[in-house]
Amino acid sequence: MRLHRNLVFATIDSLSEIFNEGKYADKVIQGTLKRDKRWGSRDRSFIAETTYDIVRWKRLYAEIAEVKEPFSRENLFRLFAVWATLRGIELPDWKQIEDTPTRRIKGRFDALSKIRKFRESIPDWLDELGVVELGEDTWTKEIHALNNLAPVIVRTNTLRTNKENLKQELLKEEIEAFPVKNYPEALELKERANVFRTKAFKDGFFEVQDASSQLVAHFLEVEPGMRVVDTCAGAGGKTLHLAALMENKGQIIALDIFGNKLKELKRRAKRAGAHNIETREIDTTKVIKKLHNSADRVLIDAPCSGLGVLSRNPDAKWKLEPEFIAKIKNTQADILNQYSKILKPGGKMVYATCSVLPSENQEQVENFLNREEGKDFKLVKDQKILSSDTGYDGFYMALLELKK
Structure with missing residues (x-):
């Protein structure tokens, strides 16, 4: 070379x-x-x-x-x-x-x-934290996996096309992709390519979204016609997936504290042909209060350390600090307390993070269930995804149900 x-x-x-x-x-x-x-x-x-x-x-x-x-x-x-x-x-x-x-x-x-x-x-403090949280063997495997270059995965937008058709469309533009087993809408690119220039992308046939992230919307068990609130929607990767699973029927309210991210979501929704999404910026506590006891489903894709996505954001390990992780855990607990009130009796809620630390995941859910705010909830199921097991992002999700 x-x-x-x-x-x-x-x-x-x-x-x-x-x-x-x-x-x-x-x-x-x-x-x-x-x-x-x-x-x-x-x-x-x-x-x-x-x-x-x-x-x-x-x-x-x-x-x-x-x-x-x-x-x-x-x-x-x-x-x-x-x-x-x-x-x-x-x-x-x-x-x-x-x-x-x-x-x-x-x-x-x-x-x-x-x-x-x-x-x-990795920094000393992060190595020490990983061992404390995951144990020597698991941490050794996990941090090694998170240093591998992340594959490019796309999610088929079923509002516009199907997986086989998308595969053929990409092939026309000399991009080879193959289906990923156990991920219904996922295609993995054989080689890295700038997919954003393709006609298929401009036509809204897909979004770039890691395979682990694609599991979250399915975990929420949505159905067409429901009222769903995505509380930390950001630019809307999971919101758009929910819209597709709901076949554009019902209502999705996408919330975020950053208005510019919601503007990006609107652009993406237009390209994807997702018509059942309404965006609301959380600029005061009233935005949440107005939604109390109103949703069939609530998604809390919580802000987190992002340790599960180091393979695609390697600079994060140099920007992260122990103080930030302590602070974000308080934020997660507060978000669970506040946003869980949006759910109506009998409804279901998913708490998800792109972290591999139990203190941000299982322990957060356990603590919530033991608090006053979570006493009427029960844990239906949860899933811990390690990069060392799957080759994709590290993730966690828990499905909680509110008593009727």
Whole structure:
């Protein structure tokens, strides 16, 4: 593989913004890829994938290169040299990476790979927390799985098409996809591709959504004609899935504290042909109070640490802090207390997170059932999804029923 100077420099610029300015990797890469219209798909893939790789393995590479944050430009080139050496890529004769000690890099890699926090490239506190919550063996397997590149999964929009037809439509655009067993609407791409440029996407035939996330709407047991409230809807991935499962019949009220996310949901709903969704921004407590005792189904896709989706958001492990996890657990408890009141007697509610920590999942549900607010609820079933078991995102969901 021959390294092109302008692509490597674009990668270094991206890393500088992510590591030194605290910017989000996906936004930075999006901006970088717009810099040069002459870049082809292979050039763009190189920048995106190399940047993500170095973000994912930041701690390991920094230990090998013996550099510390904030990273100077010279040190970012050292991280890049480590990345290239470990992949067997011959380093060019550039002054930025001359005298790279390739044998020393391989030696340090072998030594550090014996220690989990370096091998899996995670902060000390996160490694300790993982062991406490999941146990040594499960955590070792899980954090290893979460360091793998996430596959691209699409969810067939059954309001517009079916899975077989979508597969054929993508094939027309030279994108090969195959069905995923036990996931009714899921297709997995054989190779990564920019699916957002396809006619099938513009026609609303699918949404990009991880396989684990696709299970949540099914877990809620919705039926056409119901009144459903999606309380933390965001940009609406699960809302749109619910609309499809309800065949556009009944009503879905999509709530969120961020109005801009709900605007995005409206755009997506239009493309998907989902007509039974109404959006409401939670700008005061009245929004929730007005909905008390009114819904057949309630979805609480709660804000969480996001530890189950590290494979697609590798920079999250560097932005996360122990204080945030403690704070988010209080938020989850409060949301369960408040939003559970939206359910009418006999109704069902799903509490879901994209975390693998029991303290955000099973323990939250158990604590809720033992509080005054949860005393009339019973746990019908729950499901813990580990990335090490499925190859998809780590997730948790619990189905709760309110007594009649």
